[in-house]
Amino acid sequence: MSLLWKRLKTVFAAALALLAGSLVLAAFVWVLSRPWRLSSSASGQVELTLMHWSGEGGSEEDAIVGAVLADFEAQHPGVRVRRINPGDGGSFYTKLQTMMAAGTPPDLFYVGAERFPAFVEAGLLAPLDQFLEQDRDQNHPQTLPLEDFYPAPLSAFRFDGQQTGTGQLYGIPKDFTTFGFFYNRDLFAQAGLSEPEMGWTWQDFLVAARAIGALPGCTGAEFVTWPSVLRLYLRTEGVDVSAEQFQRSRLREPEVYAALERLRNWRHQETSTLTSGKSKVATGASVFLTGKVGMAGPFGHWVVPSYRKIESFAWDFAPMPRGRVQANAVATVAWAVSSQSPHPEEAWALVRHLCGPRSQALAAPMGLAVPTLRSVAESEAFLGDQRPPRNSRVFLQQAEYAEVLPWPANPVFEDRLGKRMDQALKTGDLNLDEAISLFEKEWHRASSSPLQAEGFAPVPWRALVSAALGFLLLLISFLGWQWWRGRPGRLERREELAGYALVSPWLIGFLVFMAFPIFLSLVLSFSRWNGVSTLEHADWVGLANFQELLLFDDRLRTSLRVTAYYAFLAVPLGQLAALATALLMSREIRGIGFFRSAWYLPSVLAGVGVAVLWRWVFDGDHGLLNGWLRPMLQPFGLEPPQWLDQDAAGWGPPAFALMSLWMTGGSMVIYLAGIKGIPKELYEAAQIDGSGAWRRFRSVTLPMLSPVIFFNLIMAIIGSFQVFTQAFVMTGGEPGDLTRFYVLYLYNQAFEYYEMGYASAMAWLLLVVILLLTLLVMRGSRRHVYYEALNG
Structure with missing residues (x-):
C-alpha cells in the first residue's frame, strides 16, 4: 500500500509540474502571439483595440460607449472591437503608456488636449487629414462635417511641431466644455444679490463674493488656480503668462503681475471672500457641495453630474466674468488613432462612428460635457434636459469666442507653472515674486537642458545585447569549467541535478523578472527614452542624465x-x-x-486608505490633530502648524x-x-x-x-x-x-x-x-x- 501511495504521489507531483510548466508556456505563447491575434481572428475578422476611461461618467458612460460599439459592429460585421476601460484618467494614461512602450498600443483611444502635444511629438498619433479628405472625395455617407464642429475644440488637436492650434489634425474631439462659475442661488437670494448674467465683470464677482462671505458661516467663492484656469483668468484681462512660443515669460509685466496680485489679495488679504486654499480634504468642486460657498469655479460641464445630486439648495451656472475683454477657453478630449495601428482604415471608421451625430446625441444627456457638433449641442438632446443648470446655453454662447490654450510639448512648463502659482495664490507660502522667480528658473533649466537637444545617436541595442550575452556565455563557461574540474560522482551528480531542477523556477524567474529589468534599467540610465514608444526609439546620451542630476x-x-x-x-x-x-x-x-x-x-x-485617513488628521483647518492642539496652544498665544500647507517646509x-x-x-x-x-x-x-x-x-x-x-x-x-x-x-x-x-x-x-x-x-x-x-x-x-x- 505504501509503495502504491509513493507512486501516486510521484505521478501527482509530476502532473502538477507539467501543468505549471504548461501554464507558464501558454502565457508566454499568448503574449508573444498577440500581434498576430490582434491583426485577425480565426474567422478572418479584423480586431480593433479601443481604450477609454469612464471617470465621472462611471457606469453610465461605460454603457454608452458599449452601446455605440455594438451598433458599429452590427454595421461592420467584418470588424470586432475589443474594449479596455481602466477606470479613471490616471489609470488610463498609466496603462496606455505601458502598452505603447510594449509596442502594442490600442488602435484608437482617448487623448486629452493637455497631453496631446507630447504624444504627437513622440510620433504616437496618426494624422487624420488624409482620412477626412478621402471621405470627402468618396462622398462617404458618414463623412464628419468639420464645418459643424465648434472651431476651438477642433483646433485643440492641431499641432505644427511647436504648439497646438495650427497644423495637422491628430484627433477628433468627442465633446468639450467652456468655463464659468457654478453658484448657489439660495445664498445669492439671502445676500440680496441678483443672479449673474452674460457680461458680468470681475468687479461684480468680487461684490457678490464679499456679500456672501459676510453671511454667517459662509464663504464667497472657491477659485481654483489650475494652470489652464489661471491662463484663462489672465486672458480676460488681455494678457497671458508667456510669449514667443513659451520662450519668454510675461509674468513680470505690470498688467500680468497686477492681475495675479489682485487674485492673491482676494484670498489672503480678505476674510471669507475666497476659500482659504489650505485644506487638503475639501478642495475644488467638492467645496460647493457643502452649501456654504456662494460660487465655485472656474469649472466646466464635467461637474454637472455630481452637482445634479444636490437636493439641499438650488444652483445654476454663470459665465466667466469679463475683465478688459470677454474671453474663454475649452477643455476637450478626442478620439485619436495610433500611428502603429495595423488597421488604420478600420480604426478611422470607428472614430468617425464614435464622433458622429448619433453617438454624441446618446452621450449628451449624461451631462459630462458639451457635444462638439453644433447641430447636436443646439438640439433637445443637450438643451432639452429639464435638470439644472438652467443656463446650459451659456456654454454654447461662450464657445463662439472661446479659444484653445496652446501649450508647449514639454509638460514641465504646465506642471511648474501650476505648482509655483499654487504656492503664491492658493497656499500663500510664497509671495508672488518668489513664485515667479522659481518658475522662470525651473522652466529655463528644463527648456535649455542638454537632454532637450537633438542629434543624439540611437542606443546601440544590438551591440549591448551581444555584449551582455557574451558576458553571460563566458560566465556560464567559467562556472561549467569550475564544475568540471571538481565534478562529483554519479550519485552526487544526480543529487546536484535534482537540486538545480528544484531551484530552476526561481533561477529562471530571477533572470527574467529581476536580472533583465535591472540590466535594462542600467542601460536606460544612459539614454533618453520617453517610455511611450518602443525601446528602438531610445537615444544614447552617455553620462548626461547623471550630470543633469548631480549638477543642475x-x-x-x-x-x-x-x-x-x-x-x-x-x-x-x-x-x-x-x-x-x-x-x-x-x-x-x-x-x-x-x-x-x-x-x-x-x-x-491598504496604503491609499491609510493615507486618506491621515490626510484628514493633518488638515490645517479642520483636522483632528489641530483640533486637539488648538485649545492647548491658544492660551499661550500660539496656533498649531499648517502641517502640509504653509508650514510644510518645517x-x-x-x-x-x-x-x-x-x-x-x-x-x-x-x-x-x-x-x-x-x-x-x-x-x-x-x-x-x-x-x-x-x-x-x-x-x-x-x-x-x-x-x-x-x-x-x-x-x-x-x-x-x-x-x-x-x-x-x-x-x-x-x-x-x-x-x-x-x-x-x-x-x-x-x-x-x-x-x-x-x-x-x-x-x-x-x-x-x-x-x-x-x-x-x-x-x-x-x-x-x-x-x-x-x-x-
Whole structure:
C-alpha cells in the first residue's frame, strides 16, 4: 500500500509540474502571439483595440460607449472591437503608456488636449487629414462635417511641431466644455444679490463674493488656480503668462503681475471672500457641495453630474466674468488613432462612428460635457434636459469666442507653472515674486537642458545585447569549467541535478523578472527614452542624465533633503516605538493576543486608505490633530502648524514621520520574536546579582536583541528612502516641492514628464545612496552587535 501511495504521489507531483510548466508556456505563447491575434481572428475578422476611461461618467458612460460599439459592429460585421476601460484618467494614461512602450498600443483611444502635444511629438498619433479628405472625395455617407464642429475644440488637436492650434489634425474631439462659475442661488437670494448674467465683470464677482462671505458661516467663492484656469483668468484681462512660443515669460509685466496680485489679495488679504486654499480634504468642486460657498469655479460641464445630486439648495451656472475683454477657453478630449495601428482604415471608421451625430446625441444627456457638433449641442438632446443648470446655453454662447490654450510639448512648463502659482495664490507660502522667480528658473533649466537637444545617436541595442550575452556565455563557461574540474560522482551528480531542477523556477524567474529589468534599467540610465514608444526609439546620451542630476537639478536636491529629513526623524522614532511596544506586548497577560493583532493590523492595511485617513488628521483647518492642539496652544498665544500647507517646509516631513508610527506593527512583531528568544536564565542570573529592571534591559535585553535591532534598522533606512504612496495621495509633493520625496519625484519624471531614462538614472543614484548608508551602518555595527553563536 505504501509503495502504491509513493507512486501516486510521484505521478501527482509530476502532473502538477507539467501543468505549471504548461501554464507558464501558454502565457508566454499568448503574449508573444498577440500581434498576430490582434491583426485577425480565426474567422478572418479584423480586431480593433479601443481604450477609454469612464471617470465621472462611471457606469453610465461605460454603457454608452458599449452601446455605440455594438451598433458599429452590427454595421461592420467584418470588424470586432475589443474594449479596455481602466477606470479613471490616471489609470488610463498609466496603462496606455505601458502598452505603447510594449509596442502594442490600442488602435484608437482617448487623448486629452493637455497631453496631446507630447504624444504627437513622440510620433504616437496618426494624422487624420488624409482620412477626412478621402471621405470627402468618396462622398462617404458618414463623412464628419468639420464645418459643424465648434472651431476651438477642433483646433485643440492641431499641432505644427511647436504648439497646438495650427497644423495637422491628430484627433477628433468627442465633446468639450467652456468655463464659468457654478453658484448657489439660495445664498445669492439671502445676500440680496441678483443672479449673474452674460457680461458680468470681475468687479461684480468680487461684490457678490464679499456679500456672501459676510453671511454667517459662509464663504464667497472657491477659485481654483489650475494652470489652464489661471491662463484663462489672465486672458480676460488681455494678457497671458508667456510669449514667443513659451520662450519668454510675461509674468513680470505690470498688467500680468497686477492681475495675479489682485487674485492673491482676494484670498489672503480678505476674510471669507475666497476659500482659504489650505485644506487638503475639501478642495475644488467638492467645496460647493457643502452649501456654504456662494460660487465655485472656474469649472466646466464635467461637474454637472455630481452637482445634479444636490437636493439641499438650488444652483445654476454663470459665465466667466469679463475683465478688459470677454474671453474663454475649452477643455476637450478626442478620439485619436495610433500611428502603429495595423488597421488604420478600420480604426478611422470607428472614430468617425464614435464622433458622429448619433453617438454624441446618446452621450449628451449624461451631462459630462458639451457635444462638439453644433447641430447636436443646439438640439433637445443637450438643451432639452429639464435638470439644472438652467443656463446650459451659456456654454454654447461662450464657445463662439472661446479659444484653445496652446501649450508647449514639454509638460514641465504646465506642471511648474501650476505648482509655483499654487504656492503664491492658493497656499500663500510664497509671495508672488518668489513664485515667479522659481518658475522662470525651473522652466529655463528644463527648456535649455542638454537632454532637450537633438542629434543624439540611437542606443546601440544590438551591440549591448551581444555584449551582455557574451558576458553571460563566458560566465556560464567559467562556472561549467569550475564544475568540471571538481565534478562529483554519479550519485552526487544526480543529487546536484535534482537540486538545480528544484531551484530552476526561481533561477529562471530571477533572470527574467529581476536580472533583465535591472540590466535594462542600467542601460536606460544612459539614454533618453520617453517610455511611450518602443525601446528602438531610445537615444544614447552617455553620462548626461547623471550630470543633469548631480549638477543642475535643484528639485532633486530638494527631494533628497525632504527624504533625509524624514529618515532622520522616522527611523529612530519608529524603532523606539516598535521596541517599546514589543516590550509591552511581551507580557503574558489575558487577551495579549488581541492587543498584538490590533497593533500589527495597521501595517497590513491598504496604503491609499491609510493615507486618506491621515490626510484628514493633518488638515490645517479642520483636522483632528489641530483640533486637539488648538485649545492647548491658544492660551499661550500660539496656533498649531499648517502641517502640509504653509508650514510644510518645517512640519511636512515630521507629519509623515508621525504617520509612520501607525505602521510600526511589522517591526514590533520582529522585536517581539527576538525578545521571546532571549533565555530566561539570563534575566534570572541578573536578578540574583541584584540588577534592577533598567540594568537588566541595558545589560541583557539590548545586547541579546542587537542583531534584531541591526536588521530592523537597515530595513527602516531602506524603507525611509522609498516613501511614495503617502506623499502621492496626501500632498502630491505640494506645496511647491516641500513634501516631494525622492521616489515621488522619480515617479513624476517617469510617468508625468515621460523621462524614463532620467528616472532610471535617479533609481541607480538611489541605489548608491542606500548602499552607502547600509555599508556605513554595517561598519558601525561591528562593536555594537552581539551574535551569540559567534561569541559562544
